[in-house]
Amino acid sequence: MSALAIDIGGTFTDIVHYDDASGRFVAHKELTTPSDPAHGVVAGIGHLFAAEGIDAAKVNRVVHATTLFTNALIERRGAVTGLLTTQGFRDTLEIGHERKYELYDLHLPLPQPLVRRALRLEALERLAPDGTVEIPLDEASVLAAADALVAKEVKSLAICFLHSYANPAHERAAARLIAERHPGLILSLSSDVSPQIREFDRSSTTVANAYVKPLAEKYLNRLSGDLAGLGIAAPLFMMLSNGGLTHVDEAKRVPIQLLESGPAAGALSAAFFGQRSGKRDLLAFDLGGTTAKLALVHGGEPLVVHKFEAGRERRFTTGSGLPLNISTIELIEIGAGGGSIAAHDALGLLKVGPRSAGSVPGPACYARGGTEPTVTDGNLLLGYLDADTFAGGTMKLSTQAAETAVGGLAAQTGLDLSRTASGIHAVVNETMAAAARIHVAEQGHDPRDFALLVTGGGGPLHGCELARRLGISQVICPPGAGVASALGLLLAPARVDRVATVTRRLDGLDWAALDAEYAGLEAEARAVIGATLGATAALAIRRSADLRFVGQGYELITELPAGPYGPGTEAAIRAAFETGYERVFSRRPAVAAVEIINIRVSVTGGTAEGVLDPEVPVTTQGAAQTGTRQVCFGDTPYSAPVLDRRRLPAGSEVMGPAIIEEAMSTLLIPPGARAQVEAGGNIVIHLAQPATAGAREREAV
Incomplete structure (x- = not known):
């Protein structure tokens, strides 16, 4: 049997087919069709199944993530x-x-x-x-x-x-x-x-x-019908913003839960592949055609929060968007991607993004009507991309169109074509690095304490330079990096989060009543999990609560014991809250009374961890080097070897500068860096910059 993952992005729709028995996965990138997203999905599945000879009747699970509802907002x-x-x-x-x-x-x-x-x-x-x-x-x-x-x-x-x-x-x-x-x-x-x-x-x-909600109902009904028309009778599961799955009827009922489904899948994928390299503290960096996403994975798990802002007037300013009470993996989205448009601002300074060429018309080099210079155009002119094998060979790039677009920008500044392309590359990297610094600092961490795991079509291309700017010494590129978010869909468990307001003080609390209220939320969550996976699915239940000192206006979410509760529970809850409070604020107020505002449950079931085990396809025949290409790093030209990732066996070592290509992404190894191919399939790049003491201590453990 097999599984199918569908991830609709702003520029490309990724389709991944995974065979449970062999561990083999194959993928296809189809240009997203914004006016009718289901059309691009159906076309992509058709192309993949025809190219790989896949029997639609043997697909027993379909998992889907989409940016459709986020974009609608x-x-x-x-x-x-x-x-x-x-x-x-x-x-x-x-x-x-x-x-x-x-x-x-x-x-x-x-x-x-x-x-x-x-x-x-x-x-x-x-x-x-x-x-x-x-x-x-x-x-x-x-x-x-x-x-x-x-x-x-x-x-x-x-x-x-x-x-x-x-x-x-x-x-x-x-x-x-x-x-x-x-x-x-x-x-x-x-x-x-x-x-x-x-x-x-x-x-x-x-x-x-x-x-x-009307858009969700129409789209999901259409997609379900289209999948059936392709001969796929498997159930359709939807990815939620919290990193879990649910069934279609629940997604139609509360589609607001799906807003960040694609980026959430990318964070799960990063955590999974990071474990293969023994890394539990990661910055998961996913660069697509329209946006870049950065999530912090700490202790092997992405951070889940219960607040989100959509449609911010100012991208990095809290309070400038529409507040939403949804559970979501904590991440930051940056208006930078392969389609980000480069232009001069009113002061004559070069800016890249947040305007994007998207999939229609796309970057100029797509030769689909785009005329403005983009990041992809610059990367092509710098030698980072192969015009004939881009996106797995599904589309050919036009170098001449890229030269015309970037040349217009170069004429405005008096720079040559190469220096203008280098400027586009440098500016977009610094834009992403600046946003990453802010996000990581807001979580109370130093980016140098983490490894950077790169995914998406552009993540491996920009990852090493981003890491250098953040002071990070290790970059991890997993197999199938270009479709890693779609692979992450196959890792997700079913998950349901439920919340209810109670507003009671801890002292004098009716513990039996509190236990009953938690049990009620758990019963609701179990029903949704049962409808998703069946009544026999093994479940894991977590209880938490929004606690505060009496008189405060905001709460701290605190993990609670599993229950049942009784008078002896108060001390344990208070201790957990006070420990968390001091970790966040470094001190506690001179107030004794604590109150519960909201109670929360998180129920998960059917996790794919330990089941999904994608093999690393290696072609033993033929030399790994397929040629050389002239590339520029900054203003310095190099002749860099081009390597086929499938021909790099475990234990291979590559010194930069080098270009490692696979079907859906290109990994750029800068001068002075050293890359190693691990047995688990990851390529780990060691950059010539020191790690912090905290990172060295974790490495030793």
Whole structure:
């Protein structure tokens, strides 16, 4: 039997087929079709299956990640959405947190709500913070609002009543009334999507879910039908932002959980291949055609957080986007990729990105109508890419088109073609390095304590230079690096995260009631896992809680014991919270009382760890060197050997400068660096720069 992984990116759609018995995987890159993403998926599968002679009937699992819903939010291409809320709370989405993310900017751009004010209406009802009814639900006001919104062509409706996290009765009653009157209207309830305190964040999350829900239903229905049309009868699983899988019906219900599905898969892949090289502390760097992603893997696991911001007005500024209460692998996205466009700013300085040529029209060298110079054009002119074998030979690059595009930029500065291309390469590398420094520092780490694991079509090409700028001494390039995110989909377990608000002090807590509430969340999660993997799947359950000292406004997520709970549990929970608090803030306030705000469960099952074991295809016949190519590192030209990765057996050592090619990516070894091929398939590049003391200590262990 076999598995199929589908990862839709901004420029390429990656298709990977993995044979469970042999461990052999094959891949294909298809240009993404933004106007109809499913079309590119079907075309890519058809090309791969025809080229490799794969029997569609033997595929028993399909796993999918997509940027479709993220792009819909950022580009405002979702459904016409309405909001029904409690009387007096119509403007919650615009009031927000009532603070500026840049205090002294008088012209501060604020994220615009996904629902304009005319489509935000109110219902007469009111709940108290404990869930008791202060004003009963007025059914006439609900139906009048729904009628008015449908008359304005609203296709999807978010229902977000005050304090519904404590009592969902009013939201559910309103949903029943509206569904009877307008059965075609798609509904999202905050008590289902985000049942936790903080009105703005809950409203923002529910509205975002409603905004992409019709798109998700249409796309997933279409894709399921297209896969069946290809003869693939296997179940379709969707990758979530938290690094887990779920079934299609759950993805349709809460598609907001899928926003960062592709980057999450890349982080899982990095953790897996890092273990093969004995590295548990990694910076996972994935450079694609449109964006670069960086995730921190610490202790062998990517960091999962429960807050996310979409569509930031300023990419690296917290508070400038739409807050979403979703579980996601912590990562940073940088507007830099192979399609990033190079241009001069108002001061005449060279800038690269965040504008991208994407897949349509693509970089100039794709010869598909693009005329502006991009990173890929510069890399081709520097000799880093082979025009005939790019993307596994699925497309030929035009050197002449690249020269014309970069030449126009060179004419503006008076530089020659080579120096302009080197400038594009250097600027995009520094852009990524600057963002990486900030991200790693915000997590309380030094980048020099980590190895850099590179994936994506452009990661191996830029990885060594990025590492040099960050002071990192080791770079790891896994096999199949160009499609590593798609491979990561096959590593993912099924996972469900659930949260509920309780708001109780630890002292005097009814421990049996708390245990029962955790059990209720676990039962919900088990049901979703069961629908995904079957009732017999082995499960792992983690409990945590959002804790704070009484009087504080923000919480710290703390891992809790498994249960059952009793009076003796308080000391263990308090100790875990205080330890975590001191680690983050270096001190604790002079306050004794601690309270639980939210409880959380994470249930995983069916992990592929230890099952996915991709073989490393090595061709024993023929010399590894297939030729030489003139390349430039900075302003210095070199004649570099070109090596076929499939012909490099374990134990091979390569001195830079060198170019190592495989079907979906090109690894660039700079002068003075030394690369080793490991038995597990990774290529580890040692750069001529010292590691920190912390990194040396971990290496010794």
